[in-house]
Amino acid sequence: MRIEQLRDLLLENFSHSSKKGLTNEFIRLFHGRGGLYEGWKHITIDSIDTILSVALYSEMDSDLEAKLVEMLKNFITTSRHKTVVIQRRYLKESPSEILVGELKENLFVVENGMKFKLNLVSNQNSLYFADMKNGRAFVRENSKNKNVLNLFSYTCLFSVAAKLGGANSVSNIDMSKGALSVGRANHHLNEIDTKGVSFLPYNILKSFSRIKKNGPYDLIIIDPPTFQKGSFEAIKDYEKIIKKLPEIASQECTVLACLNSPDLDSGFITNIMSEYAPEFKFVKRLENLKEFASIDEERSLKNMVFSRNNQLIEQTLR
16 A cells, blocks of 8 residues: 555545544544555554544654655645654654644543543553443443443543443452552543542452452453563463452343453453353454454454343343
8 A cells, every 4th residue: 555545545534534523532544453454554543633643563664654754744734633643662662753733731532422531642552542442332331320340440441431321339440550540530531420439459360359349240341451561461360350250240240351462362251251150151242443443353352241141131232
């Protein structure tokens, strides 16, 4: 694909989103990471209100990068964007550079009307994982009057969705106090009363006795990192959480089990659930966003829904 074709694709995707009235919401305009565009697997381009955010995952030929930058600067003359930010994820600490415009303080991204804090310059991760949008929509639609457990909560976006969906309570568990602090701010950003919402800096694998105290839980979200040195490794630690589900779950519990490893397929989760918590029956895998399409969906995000009570499967699917 040539630079000119990439420009046309950006224009088409942005125009389509604008017609749907989504211009102030997060939009992935180009997802090279899915492997659908030969030679462009190293790049993603996102629209965040008036910001065009570009991530490079490997070093580009200098001439091609210069042409890319020139194209992006030209692109924003025909769109509503005022700022272009490029992040070099292949370099140590993933530095970001503002190519055009400026970034305001206290940035946030909009998703289905929810607001989430955003950091585009300081961290490798922006505080927001856009590909989980359908997962958050599922949680919002299935949280009413429920006691929710949000494991590996990070900045607590699932918690915001659950409370806006009518959850009675949410327990957010994450080792990072800094992430939980951002999570509390995300609730305030959405004018959510945090009564009934807890932010607990626990090591999940060592804290099930404390986690159990707020149970039993009607909706459990498991969204771990694939690998986090010293704390979690999916291939050997995921089953430790699944084994504990019967102790902390209500009799009518729904589980959203997530995995974003290119090396572990959806069968990894269904198999360990079947072996270690067989009373939780597989309901469905949530569809991934079309704009995050992959040449091999088994290498992309897996959001797997399970129900402890077979009679609840139709309700869970709503």
